[in-house]
Amino acid sequence: MRKLKLQMQITLDGFVAGPEGQNDWVFASGADAAGRLKVIELADSCDTLLLGRKMAPDFIKHWENVVDNQPDSPDQPLAQRMVNLRKIVFSRTQTTINGRNVTVENGDLVTAVQALKNEPGKDIMVYGGANFVSSLISHNLIDEYYMFVCPIAIGKGLSIFKDKKMLKLESSTPYKNGKVINKYLPVLALPMLVFSSRIFPA
Numbered sequence: 001m002r003k004l005k006l007q008m009q010i011t012l013d014g015f016v017a018g019p020e021g022q023n024d025w026v027f028a029s030g031a032d033a034a035g036r037l038k039v040i041e042l043a044d045s046c047d048t049l050l051l052g053r054k055m056a057p058d059f060i061k062h063w064e065n066v067v068d069n070q071p072d073s074p075d076q077p078l079a080q081r082m083v084n085l086r087k088i089v090f091s092r093t094q095t096t097i098n099g100r101n102v103t104v105e106n107g108d109l110v111t112a113v114q115a116l117k118n119e120p121g122k123d124i125m126v127y128g129g130a131n132f133v134s135s136l137i138s139h140n141l142i143d144e145y146y147m148f149v150c151p152i153a154i155g156k157g158l159s160i161f162k163d164k165k166m167l168k169l170e171s172s173t174p175y176k177n178g179k180v181i182n183k184y185l186p187v188l189a190l191p192m193l194v195f196s197s198r199i200f201p202a
Contacts, residue, residue: 003123003143004050004113006133007042008160010147015157016130025152032177035148036078042146043081047122050113052132053091059127060087060099085125088116090132113141130158138162144170144185151178 008016009026017023051059059082066079073079087102090112095104105112113136116124126133126142136142137160145167166187173181 002117002119002121004117004136004141005042005046005123005125005144005146006142007125007127007146008133008148010149011152011154011157012149013153013155014159015154016128016160017158018154019157021158025154026150028152029150029177029179032175032179035175035177035179035181038181040078040081043078043125045123046125047086048116048124049085049087050124050126051087051089052129053089053094054131055129056089056097060102064100109135110139110141130160134160134162137165140186142186144183147182147184149180149182
């Protein structure tokens with residue numbers, strides 16, 4: 001079965017975007033060539049990209065613009081991958097979204113994602129947006145978490161975690177610009193132990 005991988009930038013205080021979706025803080029620590037190579041490595045492990053409706057138009061437009069109009073951009077290798085990947089946009093309201101290699105999924109989220117996982121091929125990646133990713137997490141659909149922790153706190157913003165999730169730290173890699181990439185795996189919740197007061201008296 002294919003795995004669904006989440007890759008997201010996150011602040012020290014646990015936000016993936018500002019209150020209005022701002023992400024300018026992502027670039028505050030500057031670029032890091034090694035970190036960019038890690039993003040490409042993760043992209044190469046997948047052949048399908050999932051996107052939420054709100055994020056999709058700007059995401060698709062950005063990377064197509066890099067490919068078409070910025071041949072000397074250091075992001076060109078990643079842009080080529082983003083444009084060529086199969087992209088599935090999940091939406092309850094739209095049936096078409098402009099872009100190369102883009103289709104729209106209007107069906108039930110859990111059913112559709114499970115069907116994609118059962119297809120042959122490489123793994124599946126999701127980058128956002130925040131509400132879409134939050135739904136995937138709440139339904140226990142994420143198999144691997146790659147959290148790019150930025151050395152900045154923003155005080156308030158959007159979180160992708162709406163309830164308690166147990167995660168196991170698989171690896172942690174620091175980079176020169178201060179970012180740390182933490183890979184987590186989900187841990188199945190253990191049943192709560194109820195202790196009798198007869199055993200542990202007050």
